[in-house]
Amino acid sequence: MAENKTTVQRKGKEGKLSLSVSSNFDDERPVYIAGNFNAWQLPDERYRLQREGEGRYRFQFDDISTLPSLLEYKYAKGDWEGRELTLYGEEVENRNLLSNIGFKAEQVGRWRTQNLGYSPDFLPKIEILDEAFEIPQLIKTRRISALLPFDYETSGKNYPVLYLQDGQNLFDDYAPFGNWAIDKKLATLAELGLGDIIVIAIDHAEEDRVKEFTPSVGGNLGKGEGKKYVRFLADTLKPYVDKHFRTIPDRTHTGIGGSSMGGLISIYAGLMYPEVYGRLLIFSPSLWAAPNIHFHAINLEEAHDTRVYIYAGEGESNTMVPNIKKFQQAVQNQGSAANVEFDLSIDPHGHHNEAQWGREFPKAIAWLFFNKSSEENKA
Numbered sequence: 001m002a003e004n005k006t007t008v009q010r011k012g013k014e015g016k017l018s019l020s021v022s023s024n025f026d027d028e029r030p031v032y033i034a035g036n037f038n039a040w041q042l043p044d045e046r047y048r049l050q051r052e053g054e055g056r057y058r059f060q061f062d063d064i065s066t067l068p069s070l071l072e073y074k075y076a077k078g079d080w081e082g083r084e085l086t087l088y089g090e091e092v093e094n095r096n097l098l099s100n101i102g103f104k105a106e107q108v109g110r111w112r113t114q115n116l117g118y119s120p121d122f123l124p125k126i127e128i129l130d131e132a133f134e135i136p137q138l139i140k141t142r143r144i145s146a147l148l149p150f151d152y153e154t155s156g157k158n159y160p161v162l163y164l165q166d167g168q169n170l171f172d173d174y175a176p177f178g179n180w181a182i183d184k185k186l187a188t189l190a191e192l193g194l195g196d197i198i199v200i201a202i203d204h205a206e207e208d209r210v211k212e213f214t215p216s217v218g219g220n221l222g223k224g225e226g227k228k229y230v231r232f233l234a235d236t237l238k239p240y241v242d243k244h245f246r247t248i249p250d251r252t253h254t255g256i257g258g259s260s261m262g263g264l265i266s267i268y269a270g271l272m273y274p275e276v277y278g279r280l281l282i283f284s285p286s287l288w289a290a291p292n293i294h295f296h297a298i299n300l301e302e303a304h305d306t307r308v309y310i311y312a313g314e315g316e317s318n319t320m321v322p323n324i325k326k327f328q329q330a331v332q333n334q335g336s337a338a339n340v341e342f343d344l345s346i347d348p349h350g351h352h353n354e355a356q357w358g359r360e361f362p363k364a365i366a367w368l369f370f371n372k373s374s375e376e377n378k379a
Helices: 182-191 206-213 226-244 261-272 320-332 354-370
Strands: 007-009 017-023 031-035 050-053 056-061 070-077 095-098 103-108 125-135 140-148 161-164 198-202 254-259 279-283 306-313 340-347
Touching: 125 226, 140 182, 161 226, 161 279, 161 354, 182 198, 182 354, 198 226, 206 226, 206 261, 226 261, 254 261, 254 354, 261 279, 279 354, 306 320, 306 354, 320 340, 340 354
Parallel strands: 017 103, 161 198, 161 254, 254 279, 279 306, 306 340
Antiparallel strands: 007 103, 017 056, 031 070, 050 056, 070 095, 125 140, 140 198
């Protein structure tokens, strides 16, 4: 399902350019190509693709002498409200192609429908566990939400569970700094058959967020309450979730994750409780705050079948990527018996924000819980 997978053949008909387009998503709307050769006009019947079968289309430019030497273009279903998207519903960059190449086969991830990048039919059901869920380890309360698969009430299935930090930033359309839009991302995953997962979203502690997400004494941020917080997740919240929802409670079906300081505390939780968590989703972790993070006290000898997905952007800071590589090496140095598998995703232009983490979220879920390889998972 790789969205940008292409096949190039340089020997085309003289003076002609043929394009073959396929997609796993299809409907009755016609497909057009628009670009710098027609002033990006849509719909333009001169550039309507011929349908060759379900999800398969073809177009031929008969005279490349009328084209720019470098084509810039996109595909769309009907008009711009039906423009092409990545497999997980994100906008795509303009395509580029030398007009004299002869032939090219291309793949479209999905099409925008009703001006949406996802199908509302597959949105998860959001259930609030409690607006003031008790955290006895910290003598506090917190709002905690569960995002259940769209068909949870009728499926009868048991599901893996991912515990995510910073719940306010995960699906609230009015979050002040934007949000990951995980509800919409889970909808795109469900439509692809990758939606059998429960996400538990734990709101952060507002002004005490940094303290709560700081692992322990000795870091660059001073004394933290991270040890108590991760005890709450493992000893109080997980048993509650396993009791009240149809979960698969073993470690290989239990994950934890977050971004920034939430990524840091998720690393700490995963290392302190390897018997609980076998899947770690770590985005842009603030490793600068706790550079040693108790590596000397970690015993991963029993942590078989652990997967760690790490994302970082080189546009975040000069230390972000070096720090996560040091973390990866430190974990791997614990010994081969640990059997920890990493997928390291580095975006050379990525920045430190919710929108970026939201784009990465479905790729991480697909690899962590559904064994989609990096090649299958491109979007």
